[in-house]
Amino acid sequence: MPSEFELIARHFVRPVGPRTRLGVGDDCAILAPEPGQELLVSTDMLVCGTHFLADDDPAGLGWKTAAVNLSDIAAMGGTPRWITLALALPTIDEAWVAALADGFAACCARYDVDWVGGDTTRGPLTLSATVFGEAPRGTAIRRDGAGAGDDIWISGRPGLAALGLAQRLGQLELAADWRATCLQALARPEPRVQLGLALRGVATAMQDVSDGLAGDLGHILARSGCGAQLDEASLPLGPALAACDSAACARRALLQGGDDYELVFTAPASARARLDALAGELALPLHRIGRCVEERGLWLVQHDGAQAPLTPRGFDHFGAEADTGGAAPA
Structure with a gap:
């Protein structure tokens, strides 16, 4: 059975673009936001039995975990840029983890988002992602702007x-x-x-x-x-x-x-x-x-x-x- 760090090295280290100075490997990633942009940040957690079923396809689950987080950035008119994934596993099934990671990475690639870190631990099956996006200063679309007649x-x-x-x-x-x-x-x-x-x-x-x-x-x-x-x-x-x-x-x-x-x-x-x-x-x-x-x-x-x-x-x-x-x- 692989160790936590072998698991990360095999499945969670992915190529990143020029807006990421440093991805997986250190205590933190180093990001390079564009000048004049505001940073948008959101976190979503998916828990087995509440948000997904135990027999869900792991590749699809990986995709969905990324997608529901990117959706929060889309909902504010932002461009998703970076994402992290924290994963709690009751046991290690490496084939399952590999498929999950591939699905997560596929969604990131589809929307040009850098996967820059995360965490793994033992526990009830839970996936938690944090996404970072950008929007030009003052342009993010909030929930508080609707008015009568709209x-x-x-x-x-x-x-x-x-x-x-x-x-x-x-x-x-x-x-x-x-x-x-x-x-x-x-x-x-x-x-x-x-x-x-x-x-x-x-x-x-x-x-x-x-x-x-x-x-x-x-x-x-x-x-x-x-x-x-x-x-x-x-x-x-x-x-x-x-x-x-x-x-x-x-x-x-x-x-x-x-x-x-x-x-x-x-x-x-x-x-x-x-x-x-x-x-x-x-x-x-x-x-x-x-x-x-x-x-x-x-x-x-x-x-x-x-x-x-x-x-x-x-x-x-x-x-x-x-x-x-x-x-x-x-």
């Missing part, structure tokens, strides 16, 4: 990852021609880095959808001091509905499911043409799903025009959902 947008096909998880847990049987798509959305999310960069100076507030659209939009509303109305007719339910063949199931997956790592953002009505064009430029659907209002709260405007209150709550690690024993959003 449109609310969501990217991609939210809800598919939640359906993939339900399939993994045996809670439903997805349509055969959508099953692989939903499982891929769950296992290998794509952080919306290019979208985040393109939304600098356009979006007034933004965050990624990790714990459910309603809950994560609720964070924007709380920080911005406003409310929102979502249009039931504008929700992008088509893919989720095709996958599960139930309107209630599709709406629940979209609004509460999480694990999508799409971006929910607000923007002035004057930006609609620009955002419609941007969707084509990025080959990424962008859906206008509602508007911000002065009165605090979150409502769903139904097809008949009636308003129903929505609880802006997603997954809570210490709430009732945390006691289900299933995997949950990171």
Whole structure:
């Protein structure tokens, strides 16, 4: 069995670019941020049985561990630059570790991110990454900039990852021609880095959808001091509905499911043409799903025009959902 340091040397030492003066090997990495940039930092932890299942593919798990962290940088309109990985292992299965490391490195390479360090120890299977990004001074997109009259947008096909998880847990049987798509959305999310960069100076507030659209939009509303109305007719339910063949199931997956790592953002009505064009430029659907209002709260405007209150709550690690024993959003 390899030692901790042999394990690191074999699998965690990867090439770095010129913006990293020193990577793995010393007590610290040495990074070289660009002049005029502000540093963005985020940490996410993935715990076996809470965020992923014990039999998950290790390469996919490595990819996802990197991706969910890069998504936090994307959610602020930043460019991800560096990442570290801390890994707790109950035992060493070197083939499993090698696949995990390869998946993590593949995601880093895809988004031109240097893997510059981390740690390993014995313990319950846990992965914790810290990502560092850059944004020109004053351009990072925060959660506190939304205002009454702003449109609310969501990217991609939210809800598919939640359906993939339900399939993994045996809670439903997805349509055969959508099953692989939903499982891929769950296992290998794509952080919306290019979208985040393109939304600098356009979006007034933004965050990624990790714990459910309603809950994560609720964070924007709380920080911005406003409310929102979502249009039931504008929700992008088509893919989720095709996958599960139930309107209630599709709406629940979209609004509460999480694990999508799409971006929910607000923007002035004057930006609609620009955002419609941007969707084509990025080959990424962008859906206008509602508007911000002065009165605090979150409502769903139904097809008949009636308003129903929505609880802006997603997954809570210490709430009732945390006691289900299933995997949950990171």
